[in-house]
Amino acid sequence: MPASAKPPAQTTASSVAPTRSKLSLKGSSKVVAEFFEYSINSILFQRGIYPPEDFQVVKKYGLNMLITVDEEVKSYIRRIMSQLNKWIIGGKISKLVVAVVALDTGDVAERWQFDIEVFSKSGGLAKTSASVAGKENAVPESGMPTKEKSVDEIQSEIQAIIRQITASVTFLPVLEGRHTFNVLVYADGDAQVPAEWIDSDPKEVRDAEQVKLRSFSTNSHKVDTMVAYRLGTAE
């Protein structure tokens, strides 16, 4: 019967006037996960891992973002993201790495690293202080600006990073030949690891140049971005 399928009710009875504009930990995790997903897609497009025809424009972060429409790649990324989502919400990963690897030699040509810092695991839990009957009328994030970060601010920080990723083509060496990508995470020892994820070496770039890009933060997370690459001299 439907009653058993009901999600847990938001039960706090008091109607505290919301003065916070911050995202809950879960909302912040979603922002972080989404950022990763869009960044992975951007890297795949910018670095020519897949041809441009495989990508479609969508509006996100106030920009034209490119995401893959190839079913296989979409599904591959979806599988990765579904696990990443769990780890991020649980605060189990400290880094995400996208390694760009030459297909024929296995040589790591480029390495994008995203460092995640969690401010506090218990902070920022949004409460919907409305009864279930009116839950759609409850404001999950108040519009009152406080010194905590608004969604708009976070979005413009993310926008800046995406622009930098795009602009990185001006200094990143052209990748010769076919390349593929590997996704790595640095996970806590007590993280639950499904079978599809195995222990790995860090896939560092030999003789790397490193460029630190901008970071963004929500009230619960801070994400730093950097890219390491080898100066494009023929081996």
Place this chain on the structure above:
Amino acid sequence: MSKLESESKSSSDSSDSLLPSISSASSYQPNTAALAYQSSVAEACGLALNTRILAFKPEAPQSSKPIDLRSQYNRPLKPAVNAQLRRRLPTSAERILDAPGIRDDYYLNLLDWSRNNQVAIGLDRDLYVWNAESGTVSNLLRTDSDTYIAGIKWSGDGAYIAVGLSDGDVQIWDVEEGEKVRSMSGHAARVGVMSWDRHILSSGCRDGSIWNHDVRVADHKISEFVNHQAEVCGLQWRSDGNQLASGGNDNLVNIWDARSSTPKFTKTNHKAAVKALAWCPWQLNLLATGGGTYDKHIHFWNGTTGARLNSIDTGSQVTSLQWSTTYKEIVSSHGYPDNNLAIWSYPSLVKNGEIQGHDTRILSSALSPDGSTVATVASDENLKFWKVFEQIGKKVSSAVSGTLGSGKDIAKVMMIR
């Protein structure tokens, strides 16, 4: 590096069966000096002790097409989209009307557009009808002081309008005569949503019940569809009258066969109330449903098999859905946090654009009878008209033109009062 990892793993990970369990590891004597050494080595390697580097084992799909990065940079970067996907959407409303006093309540359905081009809107106790062709407004009714209008719905021919009240009363009004034709009471709580199938009017109630009335007969109540455990806020008959879709504050979508009082399908995928629902005009058994604040998804269903065909994560509370009758698209209106209109192609689910037209959440939307214009009303007390679906290949004619000016007038504000 891997030695470090295996030592740090041994104390916790039960998923690795190759390591001895810690209880019998008497041979492993933690030595503070050794630990300090490990920790400084770990730091030097950039690894906190007890961190694992994990790679997603399956290999990424291979692209079959040749890729030449250089050729991509040597020409201006053009995303691979067709011209037809980039059509211009209006950035400003064709017309704005004032809607003072509209109740900011997600669960109500206070806007509807009739087949004969009249827009009805419920503003608390008053029902106004705005004739889009002549531009005239009339105050059709005002409810008693202790009630308010919770739902409105035009009959198929536009001659009558059903009004659901906060006290559970359902009234039918003859709009041309300006008279109440009948009153069908009995519901135990407010009636926030209704849908017509020819002479059958279905009403959805806050207590979760749906009643079906034959408005032609004195003993109007034909049947009851009871399944929802909370307020019914979405209700729509399929155009052939064979199925009724309902959405509730219990997060359920029910698809009912007309002749059965238990639902054919009950869908639990939404994680929030389902107010937005719409049957597709060009594919008879295709149903779209939209979820509230904690869900934000649009799901697409096959009403015959019950299968979920597609889903979109829109990012905001979905407050209504309108399928286009002229384009293969669907428009969703939103509340928290974006308060916008989004236009999606179907079945590709590509977002063709969005319109940021309101400062606060859009409560309801309606489509003009010629399919060209979407009306939206928000809690910012504005009723705005958007020319989303230009008439293809024909001279653009405004659905809201009339004596008050042509479609080019942008912010013509008119008080409904």
